[in-house]
């Protein structure tokens with residue numbers, strides 16, 4: 013793509029203010045981190061309720077970006093770049109995409125539906141890619157922002173597009189339709205998810221169907237509610253399990269050995285098709301995919317040979333701990349240029365180690381001749397500052413010379429044979445390969461070996477929860493996020509990096525050590541240490557951490573060291589006790605505090621804080637108000653008498669929710685970030701961050717009268733199927749959770765814990781659950797939730813989260 017700035021101004025109907033009207037753009041970006049940002053990038057400064065990309069423009073100009081679509085020009089950026097001023101940058105992005113789409117005239121498949129969009133899209137890509145150069149939306153880019161970005165990635169070499177559209181309320185689909193303009197429509201499934209945004213099912217169907225208003229054909233499961241909304245231009249092409257008059261009538265399904273055989277009638281002939289799935293949703297998605305192949309006129313033998321190779325789609329770019337302190341990003345399931353770009357961005361944003369290696373297979377489906385393709389890939393890899401490339405495959409081996417510092421192997425087996433010589437340590441490794449290369453074997457080799465229990469942390473959920481709380485803040489109120497105790501057990505450094513990206517104002521930790529390890533990990537944000545011991549003051553100063561000072565004794569000790577080091581205006585935080593009676597200056601010591609600090613230039617009162625004892629409890633509302641009032645009074649006094657302008661803050665998570673008038677200058681977000689609220693209604697609005705998972709080690713059937721576990725505390729009254737899970741109280745599962753109180757989830761069903769929890773294992777009742785050894789087990793997550801467990805154990809979610817032992821591996825994903 014190459015579009016002139018002049019043309020862009022016309023497309024967007026923008027006002028232009030800039031330095032060079034004769035330039036062109038070849039890349040679109042909305043992400044300030046993206047390394048593809050360059051001189052020929054057109055950056056759209058999107059604004060959301062909590063984030064405004066206009067803030068990043070200054071940095072982007074410094075990094076060479078020249079062209080911006082904005083709603084205003086930030087003061088410091090005037091006369092330094094080209095600005096296209098519009099009313100709404102998101103609308104502009106959509107207009108741009110819609111114009112860009114109109115330049116191409118090949119078939120475009122548009123998918124929508126409540127479930128299955130992403131899977132059907134990935135499967136169609138797999139099924140059709142032998143014959144087409146497919147462009148598809150990456151991951152599940154199906155939103156008002158994701159769709160335009162996906163469409164803008166089309167290039168001259170493509171000859172088939174597959175894009176998904178997701179909506180959550182009315183008036184969204186019309187916009188997406190204009191951008192995708194599908195010629196072939198697929199309605200995957202209209203289940204009941206995301207119903208909140210619609211008054212009823214009918215409205216939801218009607219809105220989804222808008223995607224197909226200009227399509228030549230619509231593929232759907234036969235349904236008269238849907239048919240009401242098929243436009244006159246569109247040919248229906250339906251399938252059904254029940255209705256014989258559907259175009260494709262699936263009259264029988266047989267399942268055996270994890271396979272399903274479908275028997276169907278099409279154009280008066282009967283056919284059979286074997287697919288490697290038995291679950292209802294996968295079979296339905298496979299039928300949707302089959303419909304497309306039939307529509308394209310494929311022979312039944314070709315259909316069979318391709319569809320029997322369908323695979324379960326794991327769409328996540330998983331970040332895992334590797335051997336020798338490496339960090340690995342597992343993308344071992346696809347290899348095309350577009351998804352390589354995304355994976356490199358993830359590698360970049362993770363920014364854990366300076367040293368970076370990419371293990372890359374041959375790349376398929378680019379549409380470009382190999383020469384050109386590998387030149388582009390090499391360029392991309394160089395611009396991402398990758399230190400080492402390990403290419404695996406015949407083709408990439410031929411183009412080895414294009415890359416700097418590149419080793420190649422013809423096959424994955426060759427690589428594995430030479431694994432020991434490759435010396436992986438203290439680096440980030442992206443593993444990116446087409447399925448046929450079976451890079452999962454490489455992942456297994458590189459992954460740190462621990463037992464099979466993991467705490468999975470959903471980084472997107474953290475971002476979501478952060479924004480949820482930010483949206484409650486008045487303009488200009490700052491936010492400190494508490495990452496003490498390894499981010500409430502969820503992982504300190506990874507979460508701090510994410511928060512840094514989101515430009516929170518402060519981090520808070522409990523002890524100096526925690527702050528030092530964040531600074532050593534490259535965190536630049538200011539960090540307040542809640543509980544600095546006098547012995548750690550030197551280290552605090554050395555690592556530029558900021559201590560909370562809560563007593564005269566502590567103040568004098570800190571001043572002594574700070575003076576020795578000749579510090580000037582070193583930031584400290586003054587904690588006052590307003591009723592919690594834990595740490596803090598009491599009211600009667602405040603005068604002496606002021607006297608000590610008056611005229612002192614060694615330290616600077618960066619902030620004044622206090623902590624509430626009952627912000628989560630309506631019963632103590634008056635007490636909470638009295639704390640806030642006392643805080644206001646004491647902090648005002650310090651501020652006025654010292655003539656300083658410190659940041660004032662008192663609210664924790666439930667304070668943010670319950671005392672919006674007491675936000676002062678900053679709030680301190682803790683548990684809410686991790687998806688837990690003390691309020692039932694608010695809980696529904698947060699996303700689950702941590703899922704503690706394990707697997708079934710062994711299954712046995714015991715007769716009535718036998719017992720399970722230590723002390724025979726479970727006696728079977730009838731024949732019972734027992735599964736053993738390798739997680740116990742040493743991993744942080746309370747013993748009190750056993751003996752009929754607690755349960756785990758297996759296949760989305762509850763399996764009660766039998767007898768006592770052991771040190772490293774527990775046993776559960778799976779009599780009613782169809783399951784096998786090796787199956788996944790959820791200890792907590794969506795069900796049971798951490799809050800539920802806490803309630804049953806008469807404690808609070810904080811304790812459950814922070815009890816998960818450090819021997820449990822943390823896996824981060826987006």
Ligand SMILES: *Cc1c(COP(=O)(O)O)cnc(C)c1O
Nearest residue numbers: 494623664665666680681682683
């Ligand atoms: C832990 C902590 C917080 C955060 O509390 P949450 O209830 O988790 O939001 C805020 N301030 C101080 C002083 C804390 O110790």
